[in-house]
Amino acid sequence: MGFHVLWRGSMRKDWVVSIGCISLFAAGAIWGATLRGVGFFKVNNIHEFAETLAGFATVLGVVLAITEYSSWKARALAQADHELSKKALAIIRAYEPQALDIFLMAKTLAKNMYSQVRFRNQPVEHVERVRENLNMFKKYHSDICALALECRDSWGGDVWDSFEEIFSFTNQCKMVVELYLRWSNEELKDAVRDNIAEKGVATFDVISIFIGEGKEAVESHLRDRLEILMSKIKAKQLTI
Helix, strand or coil: CHHHHHHHHHHHHHHHHHHHHHHHHHHHHHHHHHHHHHHHHCCCCHHHHHHHHHHHHHHHHHHHHHHHHHHHHHHHHHHHHHHHHHHHHHHHHHHHHHHHHHHHHHHHHHHHHHHCCCCCCCCHHHHHHHHHHHHHHHHHHHHHHHHHHHHHHHHCHHHHHHHHHHHHHHHHHHHHHHHHHHHCCCCCCHHHHHHHHHHHHHHHHHHHHHCCCCHHHHHHHHHHHHHHHHHHHHCCCCCC
């Protein structure tokens, strides 16, 4: 990722090098003319003429080489953007159903904490299933977080902002599930479990207020945010 950023930065320096070569040649010519007069530009014989042409050819060759190298780097960078965008779209599409699942799980568990505070014992099988589902989500979440950092390093903050809008939703859902798992620990004191339950329910209430608690509302929210994100990423793909 760091190399990708450095590579972009080095491209901006190529034209500086080209201009520097031309300026150096021009400065030498002007300085020579100043010291030796206009006779500096006169060619006395075929050998001097050949040397002059060779000097021009050297400068031109350096400029053309740098230009060609810059063009090659631009093409290679565009291809790298294309490959990153393809990978990003695949990871995002795999993440979408996981984001909906973590919401539905958070909704159910928030209700459990709200309605079963006086009936605290949770079936062990249920708790383990919740833990497994949470671990599954964390795997997908870890993948998309790593992707978001890579996209930010390559494309800047605009794409990152769209990722953060999605993460602000899924992180709250994940927090509800994690609070439920803490609350299900029967070894905790009742007062501690009550406090955890209140936090879990309050966290889900925030989701409900800003997004809604119905499946359709959440699907619409996710779809809108993901479409905005994917449109930014698709813009990085090459037109073939």
